Amino acid sequence: MSVNSIAEKTEQVTEYISHHVMDGGAWSLGTLHLDFASANLPAAFRLSGLMSLMGASFLCWMYCKVYNHRARVPRGWTNLMETFVVFVRDEISIPYLGKEDGRNYAWLFLTQFTLILTLNLMGLFPIFATPTSSLSVTGALAFTTFLAMIIWPVQRYGVVGFMKNFIPHGVPVPVLFILIPIEVMSLLIKTMVLAIRLFANMLAGHIVLFAMIGMTVIYGAAALPAIGLGLFVFFLEILVAFLQTYIFVMLSAIFVGQMLHPEH
Amino acid sequence: MSQQPDTLTGHHMEVPVSHAEAGAEHEGSNSAISGAMFFWFLTIFVVAALILKKYAFGPILTALDQREEEIEQSLENADHLQRELATLDEKVQTKLDDADQKVRGLIDSGREAAREAGKVIEAKAKEEAQIVRENAQREIASEQGKAENALRIHSAETAVAMAMKLLHRELDAKGRKELTDQLIEGI
Numbered sequence: 149m150s151v152n153s154i155a156e157k158t159e160q161v162t163e164y165i166s167h168h169v170m171d172g173g174a175w176s177l178g179t180l181h182l183d184f185a186s187a188n189l190p191a192a193f194r195l196s197g198l199m200s201l202m203g204a205s206f207l208c209w210m211y212c213k214v215y216n217h218r219a220r221v222p223r224g225w226t227n228l229m230e231t232f233v234v235f236v237r238d239e240i241s242i243p244y245l246g247k248e249d250g251r252n253y254a255w256l257f258l259t260q261f262t263l264i265l266t267l268n269l270m271g272l273f274p275i276f277a278t279p280t281s282s283l284s285v286t287g288a289l290a291f292t293t294f295l296a297m298i299i300w301p302v303q304r305y306g307v308v309g310f311m312k313n314f315i316p317h318g319v320p321v322p323v324l325f326i327l328i329p330i331e332v333m334s335l336l337i338k339t340m341v342l343a344i345r346l347f348a349n350m351l352a353g354h355i356v357l358f359a360m361i362g363m364t365v366i367y368g369a370a371a372l373p374a375i376g377l378g379l380f381v382f383f384l385e386i387l388v389a390f391l392q393t394y395i396f397v398m399l400s401a402i403f404v405g406q407m408l409h410p411e412h
Numbered sequence: 413m414s415q416q417p418d419t420l421t422g423h424h425m426e427v428p429v430s431h432a433e434a435g436a437e438h439e440g441s442n443s444a445i446s447g448a449m450f451f452w453f454l455t456i457f458v459v460a461a462l463i464l465k466k467y468a469f470g471p472i473l474t475a476l477d478q479r480e481e482e483i484e485q486s487l488e489n490a491d492h493l494q495r496e497l498a499t500l501d502e503k504v505q506t507k508l509d510d511a512d513q514k515v516r517g518l519i520d521s522g523r524e525a526a527r528e529a530g531k532v533i534e535a536k537a538k539e540e541a542q543i544v545r546e547n548a549q550r551e552i553a554s555e556q557g558k559a560e561n562a563l564r565i566h567s568a569e570t571a572v573a574m575a576m577k578l579l580h581r582e583l584d585a586k587g588r589k590e591l592t593d594q595l596i597e598g599i
Contacts, residue, residue, distance in 0.1 A: 255461065259464050282449065288449075288451075
C-alpha cells in the first residue's frame with residue numbers, strides 16, 4: 149500500500165466521519181433512500197429531527213401500549229419500564245426535590261430520562277442515528293430544565309419571591325449590580341453545561357467508534373484488531389448512553405431542586 | 413458532491429468535495445444550534461411529555477403509590493397479625509401449662525387412688541386367703557378325724573377278726589406264737 153493511497157483513504161475516512169457527525173438531510177434504509185434536503189423540507193425534518201420524532205413516538209407507544217397498566221405483578225417489558233420509573237422517582241426526583249415535590253414533578257424527569265435514553269441508544273442500532281449528538285437537540289432538552297428552574301419557583305413564590313430567593317439575603321445594593329448578572333449567568337451556564345456535556349459525550353463516542361472501524365478501511369487486514377477495539381467502544385457506548393442520561397437528569401433535578409428550595 | 417452509500421449505518425453519505433461545500437453544510441452541523449431543530453425538538457418533547465404524563469407516567473406513579481400503600485398496609489397487617497399470634501401463643505402456652513399441671517395433678521391423684529385401691533384389694537385378698545386357709549385347715553382336721561375313725565374301726569375289726577381266729581383254732585404255744593407274729597406283721 150503506497151503512502152499516497154493511505155493518505156487518500158485517511159482523508160476519505162476523515163471526511164466520512166465529519167459528514168456522519170453532521171446532521172445530514174438523507175437517510176438510507178437498504179434500497180430505500182430518503183433525501184430530505186432535496187425535497188426542500190424544513191430543517192426540522194433533517195435526520196436528527198426525524199430520529200427524535202421516531203424515538204419519542206416509540207417511547208409513547210412503549211409506555212402507553214406495551215406497558216401493561218393492569219398487571220398487579222409487572223413482568224417483562226412492563227417490569228423494565230417500571231424499573232426506570234421507580235429509579236427516577238426514588239433515586240433522582242425525591243432525593244433532590246423532597247418527597248412532595250419529587251412526586252409532583254417526577255413526570256418531567258421521567259420524560260427526560262426515558263427520552264434521552266431512547267435517543268442515546270438509537271444510534272447503536274445500524275439503521276438509526278443518535279439525535280443527542282446534535283447540540284440543537286441537547287440544547288432543547290436543557291431548555292426544558294431551564295424552564296422548570298424558572299416556572300415552578302415562580303408558581304410557588306411569585307415573581308418577587310423568586311427574585312428574592314434568586315439573590316442572596318443581606319447583600320448591599322451596590323453589590324447587587326455585580327451579583328445579579330453573575331447569578332443570571334450562573335443559571336444560563338448551568339443550562340448550557342447540561343446541553344454541551346450530553347452532546348459532547350454522545351458525539352465523541354460516535355467519532356471514536358467510526359475511527360476504529362475506519363482504520364480497517366485505511367490499513368486493510370492489518371487493522372483487523374481495531375474491529376475488536378471498535379466492539380469494545382460499542383459496549384462502552386451503551387454504558388455511556390445510560391451514564392449520560394443519568395447525569396443529565398440528576399443535574400436537572402439538582403438545579404430545579406435548588407431553585408425550588410433555596411433555603412437548602 | 414459525490415454520493416456514496418453508507419453500508420455501516422444506513423445513512424446516505426454525501427462526501428463534500430471541497431471545504432467550501434463543507435462550509436455550506438454548516439447549518440447541518442451537529443455542533444451548531446439550528447433554531448428550527450431546537451424548536452422542533454422542543455415541540456416533540458412537550459407533546460411527548462404531555463402524552464406520557466397523562467397516559468403513562470401519571471397513571472403509573474399513581475398505581476405505584478397505591479401498590480406501595482397496599483404493601484405497607486399488608487406489612488402492617490402482617491405485623492399486627494404476628495403480634496396477635498404471639499399473644500395467642502402466650503395464651504396457648506399458659507393454657508398448656510395449666511393443662512399440664514392439671515394432668516400432673518390427675519395423674520398423682522390417680523396414682524394415690526390406685527395405691528389405696530391396691531391396699532384395699534390386698535387386704536381383701538389376704539382376708540379371703542385367710543378364710544380359704546382356715547377352711548382348708550378345718551377340712552384337713554375333719555378328714556384327719558375321719559381317717560382316724562376309719563383306722564380305729566378297721567383296727568377294731570382286725571382285733572375282732574384276730575380274736576375270732578384265736579378262738580376258732582386250737583393252737584399250741586408254738587402255733588400261737590407264729591400266729592401272733594403273723595398278725596403283728598400283718599398290722
